[in-house]
Structure formats: C-alpha cells, structure tokens
Amino acid sequence: DAGITQSPRHKVTETGTPVTLRCHQTENHRYMYWYRQDPGHGLRLIHYSYGVKDTDKGEVSDGYSVSRSKTEDFLLTLESATSSQTSVYFCAITGGGTEAFFGQGTRLTVV
Amino acid sequence: GQQVMQIPQYQHVQEGEDFTTYCNSSTTLSNIQWYKQRPGGHPVFLIQLVKSGEVKKQKRLTFQFGEAKKNSSLHITATQTTDVGTYFCAAPQIGTDKLIFGTGTRLQVFP
Numbered sequence: 001d002a003g004i005t006q007s008p009r010h011k012v013t014e015t016g017t018p019v020t021l022r023c024h025q026t027e028n029h030r031y032m033y034w035y036r037q038d039p040g041h042g043l044r045l046i047h048y049s050y051g052v053k054d055t056d057k058g059e060v061s062d063g064y065s066v067s068r069s070k071t072e073d074f075l076l077t078l079e080s081a082t083s084s085q086t087s088v089y090f091c092a093i094t095g096g097g098t099e100a101f102f103g104q105g106t107r108l109t110v111v
Numbered sequence: 112g113q114q115v116m117q118i119p120q121y122q123h124v125q126e127g128e129d130f131t132t133y134c135n136s137s138t139t140l141s142n143i144q145w146y147k148q149r150p151g152g153h154p155v156f157l158i159q160l161v162k163s164g165e166v167k168k169q170k171r172l173t174f175q176f177g178e179a180k181k182n183s184s185l186h187i188t189a190t191q192t193t194d195v196g197t198y199f200c201a202a203p204q205i206g207t208d209k210l211i212f213g214t215g216t217r218l219q220v221f222p
Contacts, residue, residue, distance in 0.1 A: 006209060040120075042117075042213060043154070043199065043212040043215070045209060048208075048210075050208060085164060092154075094208070094210065099144060099158060099159060100144070100146075101156070102153040102155070104153055104198075105153050
C-alpha cells in the first residue's frame with residue numbers, strides 16, 4: 001500500500017467547533033485531494049492541491065478550507081462544523097494523471 | 112462543470128450471474144480509471160484506460176473505453192461474493208488534474 005495516512009480515523013465534535021483533519025504521505029506525490037463520501041453521492045471533491053501552497057476548490061468546498069505547507073501534509077479544516085458535514089472523509093494522492101491512492105478515511109460526526 | 116455519470120446505482124445479482132456498470136461523460140476524457148471499494152474500506156485502484164476503444168481484462172473483469180472516449184464499462188463474468196462492493200469510475204477534469212469520480216455502482220452478490 002502507498003504511504004498515506006489520515007488522522008484522526010474517527011471524531012465526534014459539536015456543532016460550531018473547528019475541526020482539522022490531517023493527511024500525510026510519504027510518496028512525494030505532487031497532487032493531494034480531499035473527498036467526502038455520503039450515501040447516494042459517491043465521492044465528491046472538496047479541495048485539491050497541485051503543489052506546496054497551491055490549492056484549488058472542488059465541487060463541495062463551501063465550509064471547508066485547506067492548507068499545504070509541505071509536500072507531505074494536506075490539512076482540511078472545518079472552521080465551524082455543521083451537522084451537514086457529518087461524513088466520511090478520504091484523502092487521496094496521485095502523481096498526476098495516474099492512479100490515486102486513498103487513505104483509510106476519517107469518519108466525522110457532528111452533533 | 113464536468114460530470115461523470117454512472118449507472119446503475121445499485122445492482123443485486125445471484126452468485127454466478129454477470130454484472131456490468133457503465134460510466135458516461137458529456138466531454139471527451141483523456142483517460143478513465145476504475146476503482147473498487149469494499150464495504151467499510153477505501154477505494155482501491157483497479158485499472159486505467161487511455162486509448163480509444165481500449166479493452167483490458169483482469170481475470171473475470173473486462174474493462175472497455177469507448178471509441179469516442181466518452182464512456183466506459185466494467186463487466187464482471189460469473190460474479191462471486193468477493194466481488195461485493197462499490198465500483199467507481201474516475202477521470203481527470205478537462206485541462207486540470209482534478210480527479211472526478213462517478214457516483215458509483217454498489218454491487219451485492221447473493222450466494
């Protein structure tokens with residue numbers, strides 16, 4: 001398996017609190033992605049990064065921000081969590097136009 | 112924005128029956144990838160198709176890329192219970208490396 005880890009794996013948080021999810025890779029891949037997965041919606045792209053400090057929005061970016069200060073780390077922040085952000089979050093990495101490797105996922109519950 | 116539509120959303124089959132999922136795009140794709148996600152797991156890369164009309168096989172799985180590079184299919188011959196999961200197609204968004212996923216087809220196999 002590719003070297004990609006997500007933390008935490010599970011989190012329960014209260015509405016209105018900030019939450020940060022971390023994705024760490026050891027593959028030195030250029031591209032990193034954050035997706036959320038909800039029943040009936042498949043995998044929806046939140047944000048992606050094409051290099052250090054280079055990020056772009058995906059199709060469901062409202063309420064989320066990201067940062068990438070190092071090649072190996074891509075952080076996803078929910079500034080003020082809402083119940084609609086309860087989901088499973090996946091980080092993925094690619095070398096560009098090639099296969100994507102996914103992390104194990106983070107199950108986030110906002111109560 | 113670019114969308115990748117996938118049908119059917121669900122498929123229940125008896126073990127030994129065949130299964131096919133289809134992926135369609137309104138725009139020409141540079142390549143298409145297929146992933147499998149087991150229940151409770153993360154998506155895992157299966158294959159990438161690049162050439163118009165390309166056909167690739169992996170044991171009981173046959174992948175096709177349309178002549179116009181706008182559609183693709185995954186066919187499983189004689190399904191087994193180990194084939195259970197959700198199958199996703201994915202393609203890079205035109206002009207970028209954003210990987211856009213189809214909505215997925217969830218396959219259930221009854222013994």
